[in-house]
């Protein structure tokens with residue numbers, strides 16, 4: 001079985017990016033979202049990004065049109081019955097994700113692989129909600145998906161070698177570089193990145209340096225393309241807090257304690273770029 005038809009569930013930041021990259025790489029893609037407006041916005045966002053890529057001569061007009069022709073908006077998740085694999089990129093909530101996986105499992109053909117783009121929910125736990133746990137896997141793309149080269153491929157306890165190989169081959173077909181990661185809290189990327197962001201917030205919280213100076217230290221001192229507080233605003237401070245809590249709960253180690261200032265900002269609704277205010281202010 002080769003993967004030809006793909007369903008992406010969730011047409012937000014990540015799902016729309018994943019659908020775009022799959023369509024540009026020759027897969028037929030059904031893009032589904034529970035919210036029709038989000039599905040519309042996701043499709044429009046893809047078309048805009050492809051048009052921009054043509055303007056910048058990164059792709060040709062016909063490549064753009066071919067990618068658009070491979071994309072089908074799907075209002076019903078049942079269309080997964082026509083697919084060889086599905087990638088879920090919905091809200092970061094274990095219970096909601098498990099419900100979606102139960103539904104995908106009920107409608108997908110028996111050979112289909114079910115992948116999740118979760119940043120922090122256990123793959124083993126999601127897999128256990130289905131009757132095909134050996135065909136469930138983590139496929140963790142980075143944001144923005146069309147730009148970032150890395151995909152973390154996360155094996156749950158039950159994931160088969162065959163499933164892993166097919167997903168590693170698919171990541172290569174998407175022109176991504178993949179790394180194999182065990183199903184541990186935060187996987188590898190967020191286990192390393194989030195404590196650094198959390199520490200940067202502690203530095204501000206304790207008055208060690210200002211927001212701008214903390215970012216300058218990491219940009220000019222460590223050659224990071226973006227300071228950790230700018231990056232936190234971009235990721236979303238609610239997401240950062242959620243992942244720190246997963247690390248803290250998972251490892252029961254105080255070194256992962258979320259900074260109180262991070263919690264305070266989230267409680268205030270200062271979620272970063274998406275809410276107009278985080279460590280920095282943004283135009284609406």
Ligand code: NAI
Nearest residue numbers: 010011012013014033034035038089090091092118119143
């Ligand atoms: P988002 O909020 O932009 O998009 C989520 C979409 O899922 C929304 O359009 C929403 O309508 C839809 N949705 C929610 N529940 C649904 C359901 N039951 N069925 C169908 N659609 C549903 O979120 P974003 O940022 O795209 O994140 C999605 C996933 O990707 C999360 O698991 C997140 O942890 C992960 N992720 C996020 C990254 C980021 O930088 N934002 C990076 C890597 C992974």
